[in-house]
Amino acid sequence: MGNTGDITMGLQDINPSCAVCFSGHRPERLPGSGDLLHKDAEQLTEELNKAITNAIKQGKIWFINGIMAGFDLMAATQVVCLKEKYPQIKLVTVAPFTAKYFSKETCWSREWIDRAKNIMELSDEKIRLSEQYHSGIYYERNRVMVDHSSELVCYWDGNSGGTQYTVDYAKSKGLLIHNLCNEG
Numbered sequence: 263m264g265n266t267g268d269i270t271m272g273l274q275d276i277n278p279s280c281a282v283c284f285s286g287h288r289p290e291r292l293p294g295s296g297d298l299l300h301k302d303a304e305q306l307t308e309e310l311n312k313a314i315t316n317a318i319k320q321g322k323i324w325f326i327n328g329i330m331a332g333f334d335l336m337a338a339t340q341v342v343c344l345k346e347k348y349p350q351i352k353l354v355t356v357a358p359f360t361a362k363y364f365s366k367e368t369c370w371s372r373e374w375i376d377r378a379k380n381i382m383e384l385s386d387e388k389i390r391l392s393e394q395y396h397s398g399i400y401y402e403r404n405r406v407m408v409d410h411s412s413e414l415v416c417y418w419d420g421n422s423g424g425t426q427y428t429v430d431y432a433k434s435k436g437l438l439i440h441n442l443c444n445e446g
Contacts, residue, residue, distance in 0.1 A: 272389040273410050276354070281324035282317045283407035285428040286333020286417035286442075288369040296332070296374075303336075306417065309442045310340045313415045318348050326354040326407045328400075329381060331367070331374035333417045333425075338381045355385040358403040359392040366395055404428040413438045 289296025294303030314325065314337070327338040341353045357363065364370040364378070382388060391403055404427060408414065414432040418425045418441050432439055 272354070272387045273406070276324045276326075276410050278410050279412045280322055281326060281354075281411040282314070282322050282413040282415055283326040283328075283411040283432075284334055284337035284415050285328065285404060285407070285425050285432075286337070287419065287423075287425055288330065288332040288367070289374065290332075290369070291419060291421075292332055292336075292417060296369075296371075298336070306442060307336060307340065310337055310415070311344070313440050313442065314340050314344055317413060317415070318344065318351060322413065323351050324354055324410075325351060326356060326411060327381070328403050328407060329355050329357050329378055331369040331371070331378065335374065335377045335381055337415065338385075339377065342381070342384050352386040353381070353384065354387040354389065355382055356389045356391065356403050356407055357382075358390075358399040359395045360390050361394050363395075400424055401427060405431060408432045408435055408437060411437060413440070415440045415442065417442045419443050 292303065293306050294300025297303060325341040327334045338353060341351060345351055364375050392399055404424065408428065408431050414437045416425060416429055416439065418429050429439060
């Protein structure tokens with residue numbers, strides 16, 4: 263991944279009108295509590311697939327994720343799955359930082375770490391905002407994703423946190439918002 267100076271290089275070719283970003287909760291706040299084989303998690307996966315497919319049919323080709331355990335990785339996985347049918351689509355991963363990334367949050371089980379590494383490997387564009395964690399880095403990542411998109415697909419349960427911040431920021435920027443928590 264590039265360093266902070268490479269952010270523009272990785273995002274400069276993205277036309278926001280052709281881009282969708284994702285934001286949502288960590289595994290414990292999602293249907294199935296992180297168990298992707300749970301019927302409620304499988305239903306969310308189906309809703310994600312439909313939302314992404316609809317975006318593709320509307321001309322979206324760039325899909326931007328923040329590589330966090332939970333909704334981000336579920337969404338990125340669906341983009342990867344749809345690439346065979348829609349080879350024109352591109353997955354962009356915006357990592358907030360790299361050093362000790364998987365040790366910062368408690369949501370990083372071995373299974374989610376493996377998923378994240380796989381998504382990073384399969385991403386068409388890999389962007390890193392910082393080498394080290396610092397206060398506000400997740401919000402910075404969320405702003406970068408929203409600033410390069412015209413649509414947000416999210417899973418927000420109405421409670422406070424990073425997803426609420428991202429939804430509010432996306433509203434302030436005029437993005438079309440699909441909250442799968444309310445639409446499912």
